[in-house]
Amino acid sequence: MVTTTTLLGLLVAVLVVFAAFGAWYARGRIETVEDYITARNSTGGGTLTATVVASSMGAWILFSPAEAGAAFGGITAVAGYAAGSALALAAFAVVGPRIRRLLPEGHSLTEYAYARYGPVMYGYVLLVSVAYMFVFLAAEFTGIASALSLIAGVPGWQTAAVVGATVLAYTGYGGLRASMVTDTVQTALILPLLIVSVVVTLLALGGTDAVHATVVDAAPELLTLGAPSGLEFGAYVVVAIVGAEMLNQAWWQRVYAASDEGTLRRSFLVAAVAVVPMVFLAGIFGPVAVGLGLVEAPGDASVSFFLVVTEVLPDPAVIAVAVLAVLLVVSSADTLFNAIASVVTVDLPRVVDLSDAGLTAAARAVTVVVAAAATVVGAQGYSVLTLFLLADLLAAATFVPLLYGLYSPRAWSGGVAAASAAGLVVGLAFFPPARAVLPLSALPAASYFVSFVGAAAVSTGLAVVTARLGNRRYDLDQLDRDVRRLDDGVLADGRGGDRR
Secondary structure, three states, X not given: OOOHHHHHHHHHHHHHHHHHHHHHHHOOOOOOHHHHHOOOOOEOHHHHHHHHHHHHOOHHHHOHHHHHHHHOOHHHHHHHHHHHHHHHHHHHHHHHHHHHHHOOOOOOHHHHHHHHHOHHHHHHHHHHHHHHHHHHHHHHHHHXXXXXXXXXXXXXXXXXXXXXXXXXXXXXXXXXXHHHHHHHHHHXXXXXXXXXXXXXXXXXXXXXXXXXXXXXXXXXXXXOOOOHHHHHHHHHHHHHHHHHHHOOHHHHHHHHHEOOHXXXXXXXXXXXXXXXXXXXXXXOHHHHHHHOOOOOOHHHHHHHHHHHHHHHOOHHHHHHHHHXXXXXXXXXXXXXXXXXXXXXXXHHHHOOOOOHHHHHHHHHHHHHHHHHHHHHHHOOOOOHHHHHHHHHHHHHOOHHHHXXXXXXXXXXXXXXXHHHHHHHHHHHHHOHHHHHOOOOOOOOOOOHHHHHHHHHHHHHHHHHHHHHHHOOOOOOOHHHHHOOOHHHOOOOOOOOOOOO
16 A cells, blocks of 8 residues: 555655756746746747646546546546547637737736726636636645545645645746746656556556446446437536636736747647547546446545556556646646736736836745645645536636637627626526525526536627627727737736727
């Protein structure tokens, strides 16, 4: 059996190496706040692809797809999860170049929201995007705490504290540059570790034929392609993931970090292709865990991957899987620390007059606060998939109205704000966890499908209708004039057009 001391000691050593490497690389490269949060036009195709893959493949890949496969529709649900993850990245190959052309000196989605729509929509988008990223971060910490507790009885607070402190050490110092360079190394380790873990586990179970027979005997419906429950889950999870990632500041940062538009498109498309087999391989452990009779309680589905691994693999292999899980957490945690800090830092000059050095210090301070808060939440043991779905719902009602302003000069603040709010109301009305606290018994039965698809459909329809009826025009070229570099001391001033 893997002991707590052995596993925790090994993970501390691995994390310290990454922290030292990230801090060493960033030394002397952070001269301005722009270097810290944007690394504008500095990243080539290899590094950009690696950082997108690593940042998108957090520890959730070992939890949520497997939970979907075990409890939300089997192999069809896993396929939906893979499709949603890929489409979210592919969307930035289309939207990213548009963002760079309209806001060449930009930094964040909230900055765009302020310049394009004014303070009301800005405040709403700020709340939604930060909430989503924070919940994503907390879910990552929750997942790894649950996994290490299962593998070696490591207390959740110790796991969250060790990961949070070491990632903070290099991200707080080196910002986006440190995050991207460590992502490159993490990708080189994560991909082979994941593949080997899956292959070795399947072989230990007797091969794919034996595994297939085991699942068919116990729960054949989980292997039925096109199962209604799986199709339903796949449909709403695509909406959920695409909407959430459009409001993920981490991708907006990497849009600007790309050396040019061609590099941006290729990197996001390659990452989109790479994510599909990774999600699918991890997701099949959900049905396998059910077939082996390891999912005995409601909370077991989210740790299906680790239930199978600890059941059939020897201790050294289990330790390797634990290292994989921690690397996955680190690859997304450093991204999210920096992404949340960058959103807040870009917005600080609107309320506080700070020098460039002051802004950099503020960015580091925000990173510390975010890390501490995520560590506390991550130690509580909440459901990983439930946390993600709650955050995703906020984004599903917001992403189309927000991005509509990149393409339509007729979109206006009141219209898109009303569209987003209406979509969110519809989504919450049918969101199953919300029914436990909201007196909505007169409505039809709660449904994740109706919640997510309804939120996206209502907000999209109202955004288009209000734009057509509003008879307003906004000069999209104004965005370039309103949004400037932080080291120029000029930010969006909110006077770019008719946002009434």
